[in-house]
Amino acid sequence: MGLRTFVGGVHPAPSKGRTGDSPVVTAPLPQKVVIPLAQGGAPCDPLVKVGDKVQVGQKIGESQAFVSAPVHASISGNVTAIEPVACPNGRTSLAVVIESDGNDIWLNTTGGSSLDAMSPADIKGLVREAGLVGMGGAMFPTHVKISPPPGKSFDAVIINGAECEPYLTCDQRLLVEETESIVLGLKAWLKVTGAKKGYIGIEDNKREAIAAIKAAVTEEKDIEVVPLMTKFPQGSEKQLIASILGREVPSGGLPVDAGALVQNVGTTYALSQAITAGKPLVERVVTVTGTPLKKPLNIRTRIGTLFSDLLSFCELDGEIGKLISGGPMMGIAQTRADVPVLKGTSGILVLSPQEARPLPERACIRCGRCVDACPIGLIPTLLDQYCRHEMWEQATQGHVADCIECGSCAYVCPSKRHLVPALRLGKAEVMAQRRRKK
Amino acid sequence: MVKAILTLGGLGLLFGIFLGVAYRKFAVEKDPKAEEVLAVLPGANCGACGFPGCSGLAEAIAKGEAPANACKAGGASLAEIVAQVMGVEASAEDAKVARLMCRGGEEKAVRRAKYVGLTDCRSAKTVGSGGKACTFGCLGLGNCVRACPFGAMSMGADGLPVINPEICTGCGVCVETCPQGVLSLVPAQNRVFVACSSTAPGREVRKTCQVGCIACRICERTCEHDAIHVENNLAKIDYSKCTNCGRCAEKCPQKIIINETAATDDKQATAI
Numbered sequence: 001m002g003l004r005t006f007v008g009g010v011h012p013a014p015s016k017g018r019t020g021d022s023p024v025v026t027a028p029l030p031q032k033v034v035i036p037l038a039q040g041g042a043p044c045d046p047l048v049k050v051g052d053k054v055q056v057g058q059k060i061g062e063s064q065a066f067v068s069a070p071v072h073a074s075i076s077g078n079v080t081a082i083e084p085v086a087c088p089n090g091r092t093s094l095a096v097v098i099e100s101d102g103n104d105i106w107l108n109t110t111g112g113s114s115l116d117a118m119s120p121a122d123i124k125g126l127v128r129e130a131g132l133v134g135m136g137g138a139m140f141p142t143h144v145k146i147s148p149p150p151g152k153s154f155d156a157v158i159i160n161g162a163e164c165e166p167y168l169t170c171d172q173r174l175l176v177e178e179t180e181s182i183v184l185g186l187k188a189w190l191k192v193t194g195a196k197k198g199y200i201g202i203e204d205n206k207r208e209a210i211a212a213i214k215a216a217v218t219e220e221k222d223i224e225v226v227p228l229m230t231k232f233p234q235g236s237e238k239q240l241i242a243s244i245l246g247r248e249v250p251s252g253g254l255p256v257d258a259g260a261l262v263q264n265v266g267t268t269y270a271l272s273q274a275i276t277a278g279k280p281l282v283e284r285v286v287t288v289t290g291t292p293l294k295k296p297l298n299i300r301t302r303i304g305t306l307f308s309d310l311l312s313f314c315e316l317d318g319e320i321g322k323l324i325s326g327g328p329m330m331g332i333a334q335t336r337a338d339v340p341v342l343k344g345t346s347g348i349l350v351l352s353p354q355e356a357r358p359l360p361e362r363a364c365i366r367c368g369r370c371v372d373a374c375p376i377g378l379i380p381t382l383l384d385q386y387c388r389h390e391m392w393e394q395a396t397q398g399h400v401a402d403c404i405e406c407g408s409c410a411y412v413c414p415s416k417r418h419l420v421p422a423l424r425l426g427k428a429e430v431m432a433q434r435r436r437k438k
Numbered sequence: 439m440v441k442a443i444l445t446l447g448g449l450g451l452l453f454g455i456f457l458g459v460a461y462r463k464f465a466v467e468k469d470p471k472a473e474e475v476l477a478v479l480p481g482a483n484c485g486a487c488g489f490p491g492c493s494g495l496a497e498a499i500a501k502g503e504a505p506a507n508a509c510k511a512g513g514a515s516l517a518e519i520v521a522q523v524m525g526v527e528a529s530a531e532d533a534k535v536a537r538l539m540c541r542g543g544e545e546k547a548v549r550r551a552k553y554v555g556l557t558d559c560r561s562a563k564t565v566g567s568g569g570k571a572c573t574f575g576c577l578g579l580g581n582c583v584r585a586c587p588f589g590a591m592s593m594g595a596d597g598l599p600v601i602n603p604e605i606c607t608g609c610g611v612c613v614e615t616c617p618q619g620v621l622s623l624v625p626a627q628n629r630v631f632v633a634c635s636s637t638a639p640g641r642e643v644r645k646t647c648q649v650g651c652i653a654c655r656i657c658e659r660t661c662e663h664d665a666i667h668v669e670n671n672l673a674k675i676d677y678s679k680c681t682n683c684g685r686c687a688e689k690c691p692q693k694i695i696i697n698e699t700a701a702t703d704d705k706q707a708t709a710i
Contacts, residue, residue, distance in 0.1 A: 418561075425561055
């Protein structure tokens, strides 16, 4: 085949058929949004009070910490509460609740600019002001990501269009529908980092996206479209760098150690919106899908919209077996539907009770399938035992801290071992020990 | 035959002499005091003192690097014995016992989802607090029970750990282990405590648990000793002021203030 890829990985059913070809629709303006102040890095301090009137795009939270991105109001209306709420990422965060006035009045921003008129420092400032974070799920503040530590630099920028998570199609649709904006965003990343070459990696099952982007970059000699093998976790940062550049991110290192900056498609689109229209990050595209939904869709919605609103918009019909924020491989199961869409919420997946039925965990039969599947080259079966028995020294030597929690091991395990939670436990402990030593 | 006896006997003698010399030459001087202290320590190696096991603490006490009352598990009675051994004045801290500040068992706490995963509270905490609607309460997967070095804890039928105050030494290992922070050390003479950890507003608590503190402040008004106050939606007892009168426990509409003196007959059911 000759397609570029990495070692290991698994082939879950893509399940993208129901939403892959359906254009992005804009959700009706929500009556109420709940905007958590901890969305990327250190939690922000609220800049508004209960009773304040806010406009779309108005900054409502900011922190003095460097590793933190500000948050903005996503609808216009009144602040009705500032209270702790449960977030889909499993945390509880202070949130600003805004009731809509139905008018959708945007804050009078400076309007757009053009990329040519901006210096790298301008772009970096804009990235922070617009509240950009990694929109693939991790929500790491983007202005920190594009600031390499002293002595290091980027020589390549990769747009992560792999979207290897089954069911999710929001990045795919953005690549097809907002091709020009994505290319502009990539040019901005190149300008701000000083990198020479830009890549757009897309799994080869997204033909339409590859064709669209290829057509848009025929004139650009610094940008290359790289079709990738359809394999999970192709969209993981380290695996993407290995596939496209053939470089390995060292153990415990960051992509910058391999000279690469990887950016999510959604974040890149948000950057181009910030440059051309002066819009901060107040909305995103979310794939809402699953068998109990009559009308699965890619929805452009405001940050802070409740999952329940989107589910009823997609005509939920039937019992929910499992509600997941994100995709089925790495997404987080939810215990309630009244959680808000965050900047990093790429999908809302509803599984039927039949699909979500728990299978009993059995003893490890030492088949070694997890070892073949691990894209990092770890030995999940051994690490599982170490972590369950709290043998932290051995777990450290087994590089448990390098686990990316992709779930490939658990996916192939015939005994349905809870490998990811066990390794996650070990990872947390080993990281804590490292911090204590410092 | 004779040759063999001589050879083996000679070798034996040689090694014997070598070992004898080595024993004297490389003898490790042991502090007799440390040995004496070690003999009286509980020997559970719980680690609550912060030293590497009981022997580590014994050495530290013998060297004077740790006070005589450093063994948390032993409490006042042991501190006295250790002080006697060391020939110093005993100054024991008040004995403490661990208490579970949650009563939201299977039938009392509302469950929002079913938890499937590792039988480990730390793991359950990362995914929606193990499915319980209350995010402050006990997750009930028994990390504390497994961690207790004295076997003072067991899992109750309602999915909450039961602490046997007779065996509990107040070492605090379970308190350190609990990722939810629902266990806490309470002075042993204080028999009245608030068995809830939820700082959620009352209306939230009513939706999630039948036995949660709703911050109604009735206890505050009832108390004659200014010993109980509602802070951050949760009643809190100042143990130095509490006289164990138990009036607040009688008045508490949610029955989350436990008065253990009143319930000694029914210990198994309430001593948590």
